[in-house]
Amino acid sequence: MELKHVNYGYPGSEKLIKDFTATVPNGKILSIIGQNGAGKSTLLKLLMGSVSPDTGTVELDGQLIETLSKRQRAAKIALVTQQHQVYDEMTVKEVVKTGRLPFHSLLATISDDEVRPFLRVVDLADAMNRPLSSLSGGQQQRVWLAAALAQEPQYLFLDEPTTYLDIRYQNELMALIRKLNAEQQLTVVMILHDINQALKVSDQIWLVKSGQLVKAGTADEILNEQLLSNAFELPVKIVNIEKYGPYVIQLTAS
Numbered sequence: 001m002e003l004k005h006v007n008y009g010y011p012g013s014e015k016l017i018k019d020f021t022a023t024v025p026n027g028k029i030l031s032i033i034g035q036n037g038a039g040k041s042t043l044l045k046l047l048m049g050s051v052s053p054d055t056g057t058v059e060l061d062g063q064l065i066e067t068l069s070k071r072q073r074a075a076k077i078a079l080v081t082q083q084h085q086v087y088d089e090m091t092v093k094e095v096v097k098t099g100r101l102p103f104h105s106l107l108a109t110i111s112d113d114e115v116r117p118f119l120r121v122v123d124l125a126d127a128m129n130r131p132l133s134s135l136s137g138g139q140q141q142r143v144w145l146a147a148a149l150a151q152e153p154q155y156l157f158l159d160e161p162t163t164y165l166d167i168r169y170q171n172e173l174m175a176l177i178r179k180l181n182a183e184q185q186l187t188v189v190m191i192l193h194d195i196n197q198a199l200k201v202s203d204q205i206w207l208v209k210s211g212q213l214v215k216a217g218t219a220d221e222i223l224n225e226q227l228l229s230n231a232f233e234l235p236v237k238i239v240n241i242e243k244y245g246p247y248v249i250q251l252t253a254s
């Protein structure tokens with residue numbers, strides 16, 4: 001999956017993504033980090049083909065993304081976002097069934113047996129018949145992950161998956177994503193707000209500022225005070241913590 005010289009602005013707005021060229025590493029975990037409004041979610045939309053570049057190209061497995069139908073794209077890419085309150089009344093299994101829908105007509109019946117394996121992966125098979133709203137935030141996020149997995153994608157996109165989760169659930173979710181990446185060779189692309197989390201879980205990081213790629217690199221290559229301070233427009237200190245390693249501190253007050 002790759003972006004080549006992509007420029008994009010929302011209709012009626014000024015250019016947001018500027019001459020963006022980068023490759024999503026296959027079978028790896030990629031995180032996109034940057035300030036609010038830097039264009040991270042828009043990059044996901046471009047990679048998914050839900051918006052088209054004004055100039056430049058987006059390729060998915062060697063094909064121009066706009067030549068693929070919505071169904072063909074859904075067969076390859078699944079997205080987990082944080083906007084799903086609408087489905088609160090649904091049961092866990094119903095939510096996971098929505099993940100199968102790109103392949104079935106809306107009238108198709110999807111059996112419980114078909115969705116159970118995906119709930120097993122996220123350790124929620126026992127909660128299958130419970131209303132989604134009766135689960136904790138961390139469990140709900142795992143249900144959405146199961147729904148994405150039910151799509152049997154090659155690429156798993158996550159837009160700020162740890163927002164609203166406390167640190168323990170954040171760590172659990174990240175461990176699960178790593179496991180999925182390792183065991184199912186899923187290519188993971190996620191937007192993370194926590195730089196340290198991104199540094200810890202990612203094989204590659206795209207550091208983005210004002211719609212431009214500042215740097216694509218490994219955690220070691222991104223761990224640079226000046227680079228991060230410039231990109232986030234805040235002073236950054238990197239400290240070394242025993243048994244943890246380097247830790248980025250963003251200084252919010254001068």
Ligand SMILES: Nc1ncnc2c1ncn2[C@@H]1O[C@H](COP(=O)(O)OP(=O)(O)OP(=O)(O)O)[C@@H](O)[C@H]1O
Binds near residue numbers: 010013034038
């Ligand atoms: N549908 C839209 N129409 C017009 N402008 C939009 C639309 N979606 C996003 N924008 C604008 O594009 C800019 C970048 O948005 P985007 O969501 O890509 O950034 P982001 O880096 O993901 O931000 P955040 O960290 O706050 O989620 C913002 O100024 C936003 O207001």
